[in-house]
Amino acid sequence: MLTQKNQSARVTAHYTSGGIAKPGLSPTVDVYDSSGLILSGQASTEVGGGFYDYVLPSGSTPNAGNYKFLFKTTDTSVDQRHVPGLWIIGEQWVENVNATVSSRSSHSAADIWAVGTRTLTGFGTLVADIATAVWGAATRTLSAFGFNVTVATNNDKTGYALTPAYDPAKTAAQGVDMVEVLATVEAIDGTTSLIDGKVDTLQTSVNGLNDISQAEVYSQVSTAIAAATLATGADVDALQNDIMAILDGANGVDPGITVRQALRACLSALAGTNTGAGTTNIEYKSTDGSKTRISATVDSVGNRSNVVLDVT
Template sequence: MAVDSSDLVTRKTGLTLFTVYRSRNGGAATVYTTPTITELSAANMPGVYSLLIDEDTTIASTSDAEEQVLHITQASMAPVTRVIELFRRDTTTGRTATVDANGRVDIGSIGGTAQTARDIGASVLISSGTGTGQLSVTAGVVSANTTQIAGSAVNTASAQIGVNVVSAAGTAWNSGAITSNTFAAGAITAAKFAANALDAVWSTATRVLTAGTNIVLAKGTGITGFNDLDAPGVRTAVGLASANLDTQLSALSGNDTTINNNVLAVNTKLGAPAGASVSADIGAVKADTGAIKAKTDNLPAAPAAVGDIPTANQNADALLDRASGIEPGLTPRQGFRLWSAALLGKANGLGSGTAIFRDTNDTKDRINASVDQDGNRLAIILDPS
């Protein structure tokens, strides 16, 4: 309750800027960092405020309850001191936990599920025995008499266990073809087969190689069942005529005179001196051709690419906008603009300290020159844009 600090009766409404000090379990007075104080209703409950208890609410581990003193002040109200008690929670919502003198708790369920002693603990021990829910265990080994597998009775008469395996590692048998991925690398080696284990398979197979299959043989190892090529067969395979290779080479050497005569005729046509070789002339022609090609490679293609040839206007623009075409930093176009302003544009201030030359359209100052009494230009600002 906030009442006037003078008459201690009048209830105060609309107050702000409170200062709150707290002391828990007789500790030092500590100011609230950010006190949250709310006026409940100035019309229906004038002067009544609430303070949110949200600082220093954790009691000591050795205490079940501790008192906290709150001292609340404001410039225009009388100070208010309240005492509250902080308790350690002994129960959870809706249920009571029973704790004995040794700190042990009886838990009947976890997460709504009923529990027994065997359901709780880091490890659950097996109760050895022959009763319901028990296993016969000796030295950690479970003894079991199997009567069923997958719900089917075991054939006890013949003491055999029948197992129908329908899958391996989660994959059903006969669910797909066997591929190279089915076997691990190196899983099948020569040592996995008995001596002559594959002889029966190979002896009854067709033994026909598919097209494109290569047979690699060690040196000196042959293949039986193939016909050797005779001399005519070898000549046919390498593209020779009926005669042997040495015979055909000898025939070629007899054509030397004809070749020499043809060389002389070519030299005569090319204007080469007598005795000059055709190879020298061909070399000269190749050199000249290379020089010509180097020139023609830079020419535009014709007639399909005549658009690559610049027009007259393009040539003119290239000249007018040539960088540093007149002086460093000055193109011909910029120079023409400045000359036109100096010769043809309006001018003012020629008799003063600043002379201005306008562009021919009278839209901007092209030349701004500082001059002395004799008209000498001392400093110039140019705008060729």
């Protein structure tokens, strides 16, 4: 493996027993450089799978050259008790730069600024130098802001001019406008007075409607109730007799048929049960089923030839 000097170096050895990885060992490491043995009996670290690592500290690689490593174990069951390793330490790369960067480019400043897109990777002291130069000048002038500036107080009126305060044409036009405004205001004022008068009249009328006291209302109602004629029992009986006379009056609907009887027949036909449908004799019962109210003889198409009523 290859690395720079003054950098650590990690070396790995692999132990087997009968051709199979041998774990559980504690091999030590001896380290040699071109001058000979520099470290001995260094502890290694088991990685797994028969692999063991040793890291040579960066302080032990001050010189470029070949560093040899010898892993040793006292276990006699392994296939090889001493396993060598090699690490090449080279010079630091920066030492190979023996000229200034500026000497490596043939471009002038004009060449750089002629490029459409330029990127500065670092400003250095450029910003500070510009600020120092600007604020160090006795007189500083901003030719353009590129943004809005609000001035609280401007005591220097140089370059400013005031236009005449009086413009006859504008004043005359404004006078006409004011006349129209005043006329409109007077018209509105007159309308307002008229509305006020109507409101006052309405208020007077309302006040006239509200001059009845609670006691007066109670008195009027009590008087009306006392004067009312209530129906007596005799009046109710008379009314009931009148109703019965209407229901049971002879020939009230047809000859020999009272209103009550007609209602019974209608109720039977509309709401009572029936028998004989589809035959020549159909009967309709009273709603309680106790009587045959209607007994009709019909033909095959339902035409009635005879009807017998029991509406008693």
